[in-house]
Amino acid sequence: MLTVPSSSATLVLSNSFGCSLNHKTSINCLVYANLFSGFHRFRNSVHFRVLISTVEHGFVLGHGLDSCIESFHDDDDDYDDDSDGDEGRFSRIRVSGRNLECGSSYLKQSFDDDDDGGGGDDDDEGRFSRIQDLGRNLKGGSSNLKQSLTVSRAGEDKVVYLEERDEEELSKRILSLSRTNRRTSALMLLRSMEMSGLRPNLHACNSVLSCLSRNDMLDDLLRVFAFMKRSKILSGHSCSLVLKAVAKHRGSDTALQMFSEWDVKSEMSLHFDSVVYNTVLSICGKENNWVQMKKIWKSMKENGIIGTIVTYRVLVCTFVRCGQYEIAIDAYNEMLKNELEPGSGSDAMHAIIGACAREEKWEMALSVFHSMLKCGLKPNLVACNALINMLGKAGKVNEAYKVYKHIRSLGHVPDSYTWNALLVAFYRAEQYTAALQLFDSIQKDLNFRPSSYLYNTALMCCQRVRYWEKALQFLWKMEKSGITVSTESYNLVISACETARKPKIALQIYEHMTFKKCIPDTFTHLSLIRSCIWADLWDEVDIILDESTPNVSLYNAAIHGMCLRRKFESAKKLYIKMRDIGLVPDGKTRALMLQYMRKRT
Template sequence: MHIPSCCADRTCRSTWFPYTKMKIPEIISVSGLTKLKNSFSVLHAVDGTDSSLVSQEREEKELVGDGEDFSGVVPEGYSLPPWGNVMAQQESYSAIESSIETSTIPQNDMVSLDETRVHFLEETDEGELSRRILVLSRSNRTRSAMELFRSMEYSGLRPNAHACNSLISCLVRCKQLDNAMRVFEFMKTNEIASGHTFSLILKAVADIQGCDSALGMFAELGGFARGKNDFDAIVYNTMLSVCARANKWVETTRIWRSMKENGHRGTEITYSLLVSIFVRCGQNKLAVDAYREMVQDGLKARQDTMQTTIEACSKHGKWDMALDIFQNMLNQGWKPNLIACNALLNALGKAREVKLAFQVFKTVKSIGYAPDSYTWNALLGGLYRANKHAEALQLFESLNREHNSQLNERLYNSALMSCRKLGLWDNALQVLWQFEASGQPVPTASYNLVIGACKVARKPEVALQVYEHMVHQKCTPDSSTYLSLIRVCTSASLWAEAEKILDVAPKASLYNIVIHGMCFRGKVESAKKLYLKMRRAGLYPDGKSRALMLQHFQSDLCETSMPDSL
């Protein structure tokens, strides 16, 4: 047999093979698929004149190297299948992977299932063919990998689970979900699907079609059913991660419950995901329950999980648990972040554990954190709730001297609340002027606190001046503002000022307060006039105002001026 001279060149050795005939089924191309027919003699290879496949073959040769399975002459018009010489040269997996790392996914390698062709396989060893699928998948050769997979399937050969998982991963990377589902169905049918397989396909469905589609598929596969399934903890963790991205805490709870019902123990990742999802969705009780279950199972929490749980405990009122977690972190040499420290201080402040709060505050400074506005607000709030108003004002004055730039609305209002409790109207005015001088917008609530301090100190004139200043500053009064002013005027018998406020804010509740005050102080005639004015404005008195008026109005006046319905 004559061998072309080009075969002397090593680069041509994998392009030629002996021209040998044998009795095998004919391969006929129909709609892009190559089918077998038992009546003709053909060569060991099929028609492969497609330019894209030839081009792909050359790329794969450069990636994998020349093979040694074929040598000799090939008749004109025939070429090897694109995966014909993969893994022929016995390279180690480390060498293959190093060459794949620099490769990119070819843009023209997208292939649908209908376009995948079936080839006759000279090699029938399932292990060898599985290794070829593995290498093609790692190098993102989706067309070649799928053709080899379909050819094995058509020939009754079965790739191993490792090769199929690698192929699914490759198809997912190349956004070929339909082909990935085809391989997945093959693995399910042949009972070689593993937990890794389910994780790959569920994550792919979530990435491409969304969380709801992945949850639907998870349910169809028996994820929420009681009983034995092929899932492991990794599959459940995958679904928890999918739900975390969509903030679906209800579905997360169902997956968590199903995982326990099917006898699977959670891992550190499981509980880290649970705590993170529940805290982000405001379900702090569930986050605390998940952390407790993790500790009961003997698992060691990660640093980020412990910090997040401290936040959950703070919002759920479990300050003692938050303090224990904080101390455990310090014992393990971990440094809780400032957010967790502030959450703990806030929890202690809400529980009026002021002494413990300042001990933690010293620890926070000792580990190198500079207190911020949240730190100071937690401490001021704790002092206020513990009725230590004088100490709260002392701390505020210290902040005003040393950390003036950190003062914000909440800190100013905390100081004003203490001033109101103590009736220190002059201190309240001083804090208000400092607030206005800071350049920050002063809200209505801050002026209301100053008016309240004047009310406690029995300074009605000052309260009215604060109200006028408030209007001059173009700050709109609210219902609390008018209510405080009416009560201030009523307690000081400033009826003219009270009626002026009623003209600005004609509300039935305010009229009732003034009418009550007038009647109790003997201003019955003024109360009658105000009552009639209220009725003419279409406002309805409460039961107490009506009872008082019935005592003082004449019977005929009551019948003509007050409807029977009242």
């Protein structure tokens, strides 16, 4: 049995637990000895007042009281009033009562049973046995209680008495708590400052918003933001944090609606800066909402806000992704007008090259390409291929070849699209021999993968320069490599033989084509008919016409050739046959036959 004669101890218990205990009360619990020895020395300190508030709010109860008072007692000898020490003690108070909050009402009822402050040892022992039982019962439910501390309003509804009145010092503590993810303590300290009429600085408030956003505590975040609006502690970064959190938890439409409401309110729009607009544009970009993005971009310019690299990167990439290439180019031009360097925004540069390719603006695309090289960026292979193809269409074969040379220096490996784009560029520039030389070098490349596109482009060049032997070699390589040879490929080889005046070779290819069960088309028969006419192979012409499906183009071509070779009788017979099967000759064919009839008369 321990008798406590100190009246100061009675005062401590009276203030701590909301009851009046007689100074003659006998206490049979070691926790009271710790309580009196600690509070007797600290009753006028900040720790005493913090503990009083924490007990009143249900922080320190039952078995958690021992560790709490022990921490106060151990800190007595080396006590100093620096911020780090107070913060550590405040943390221990919170941790000590973390598992016992739900027992506050029961404990208060236990102490309120003795209304007149009297009672003997048996009553006190009974009360403290109930406290110990309560602590044991709560220990098993610590996991549920810990979860309850993370719910909304867990920290905001609690306040502590603040002996420290320096707003900057308290703001530093809030900042430290938020950075270490101690969200409940940060909220409680912020709420305590609000109730005490103190004003935290902007940095601390934004740190709390960021902490709550990380922990998905949207309701608490919105309440803190409302306090910031009331206290006029706002910045663009604050608005950006709120918009991001709302978009994450309630969807982009809700976030955009919130931004629209702010935009109407002049006092809120005063805080809008490029950070806020970049956040809203990013929200639109994730949903590919280019219409709303265009409106926000227009509003941004009307409010005199100059965009950043992030702004134009989001604009360009989203507009290109949505197929709005012209608007994307306008955004890029505005970026250059504002004297902004692309920096590390390679995704935007690639997107603008693709947009220029769609709009056939090769000069801008080439300028963007050189800008990327100048900034130390590496254009990807897709952008290089698009640029080569674009330059080839514009007839800028030298520039296209220079871009091709850059591909290997950038560490890329050319693929079939690269080579085909360059071959087509040479073909369009009528540099057929150079194209064939390039194709020969491509075939020696270790990364060469045969494709019908590459071979067909090479065959087109062979046709133009009458390289029928090389065309046959390419056809043989195609079949050997396992590529399915199409009718178009056979037609190109036959056409090369036609231009080289090799009709018999063309007929052999035709026979090989039918042997491979490749169905000839009108272009195949036209090329064969022209070849046979120039070689005076009239029987072969008749065979081709009989084997093919009746076609007005074939008969017209045969009649024209016969007339040019002065085979008027054969042309007349074929003309009559043509009319008999219901084919209508074209104007040139009728004119040739009328001219022949006049000569006959």
